[in-house]
Amino acid sequence: MKxxxxxxxxxxSEMLAAAETDAAVEAIRVSxxxxxxxxxxxxxxxxxAADKKSxxxxxxxxxxEAEQMISDAAERIKRAALDAEIRSAKxxxxxxxxxxxxxxxxxxxxxxxxxxxIFKSMGFTVEDYYEIVDDYKCFESLNIPKHHPxxxxxxxxxxxxxxxxxTHTSAAQNAIIRxxxxxxxxxxxxxxxxxxxxxxxHENTFFQMEGIMIDENISISNLIYFMKTMLSxxxxxxxxxxxxxxxxxxxxxxxxxxxxxxICGGEGCPSCKGSGWLELCPCGMIHPNVLAxxxxxxxxYTGFAFGLGLTRLAMMKYGVKDIRDFNSGNLKxxxxxxxx
Ligand code: PHE
Numbered sequence: 169m170k171x172x173x174x175x176x177x178x179x180x181s182e183m184l185a186a187a188e189t190d191a192a193v194e195a196i197r198v199s200x201x202x203x204x205x206x207x208x209x210x211x212x213x214x215x216x217a218a219d220k221k222s223x224x225x226x227x228x229x230x231x232x233e234a235e236q237m238i239s240d241a242a243e244r245i246k247r248a249a250l251d252a253e254i255r256s257a258k259x260x261x262x263x264x265x266x267x268x269x270x271x272x273x274x275x276x277x278x279x280x281x282x283x284x285x286i287f288k289s290m291g292f293t294v295e296d297y298y299e300i301v302d303d304y305k306c307f308e309s310l311n312i313p314k315h316h317p318x319x320x321x322x323x324x325x326x327x328x329x330x331x332x333x334x335t336h337t338s339a340a341q342n343a344i345i346r347x348x349x350x351x352x353x354x355x356x357x358x359x360x361x362x363x364x365x366x367x368x369x370h371e372n373t374f375f376q377m378e379g380i381m382i383d384e385n386i387s388i389s390n391l392i393y394f395m396k397t398m399l400s401x402x403x404x405x406x407x408x409x410x411x412x413x414x415x416x417x418x419x420x421x422x423x424x425x426x427x428x429x430x431i432c433g434g435e436g437c438p439s440c441k442g443s444g445w446l447e448l449c450p451c452g453m454i455h456p457n458v459l460a461x462x463x464x465x466x467x468x469y470t471g472f473a474f475g476l477g478l479t480r481l482a483m484m485k486y487g488v489k490d491i492r493d494f495n496s497g498n499l500k501x502x503x504x505x506x507x508x
Pocket of ligand 1 (some may be wrong): 335336337338399415419422450451473474475476
């Protein structure tokens with residue numbers, strides 16, 4: 169009897185391992201434990217056996233074991249089905265309203281959308297771009313060759329494969345110029361990264377909004393017009409600005425557009441490093457080398473570019489005194505600017 173139950177156990181174990189549905193397991197259960205199943209057959213044999221008692225015990229033990237094996241298999245199949253359901257995300261839809269938490273947009277998302285709407289209304293397309301880029305995109309295509317001192321200001325995080333976290337949204341210029349050619353009006357917001365010692369006005373992770381316009385006869389006046397229009401719409405009032413010469417290898421001439429610090433009104437505070445002015449928007453006329461690298465005919469077309477500090481703009485607009493609040497994950501600080 170021992171050999172017979174051993175053989176049945178082996179067979180049962182193999183069949184259960186191969187079973188993939190509830191119905192298959194049920195069929196196996198019937199064929200082993202059902203009225204006309206294998207166990208019942210063994211019981212029938214018992215009638216004539218000499219060692220009724222010990223053989224009966226062996227069959228009973230096998231029966232108990234078989235029941236356990238079958239219920240284990242059924243459980244395994246149930247779990248697998250549940251896992252598959254969760255993975256397909258059909259059932260996995262936790263209802264966060266149950267915690268009575270209402271979501272809110274991050275202040276940077278809010279200003280970004282506002283600026284996007286303003287530029288869209290002026291015929292600009294809104295583009296998206298990667299956060300991890302290569303050296304060519306971030307520097308070389310922008311007229312910043314290897315070992316150029318301008319790279320010092322933009323130390324960043326490098327990956328083992330030589331790629332890097334983009335230091336400015338300008339890293340998308342080449343790809344977008346190539347994608348559309350001239351004439352072109354595009355803005356591209358994005359997260360940027362730099363190796364910074366953080367303080368109230370410096371972060372290692374921040375947002376910029378790049379803008380480029382390329383067409384025939386584009387000049388600095390166009391640049392100033394678009395900047396002024398945008399800023400006065402964002403702040404809903406006249407904003408004092410000043411232009412200073414600024415050097416960036418990818419523009420010529422280049423400028424720093426500063427706005428009067430709206431937190432202290434120009435008297436000087438930690439947010440503006442005591443100067444009363446806030447560097448908000450470096451800009452300039454796109455360098456012919458950059459246009460040419462993007463496949464643009466530099467005899468025919470000129471263009472301007474700006475790199476609006478979106479994080480700074482959000483600080484000014486909402487009166488946020490410490491730039492580090494934006495990445496703090498502190499809902500008390502971040503959820504007060506609009507719920508949707
Ligand atoms: N990419 C520059 C920076 O982040 C800013 C910039 C953009 C300057 C476009 C000029 C034109 O420092």
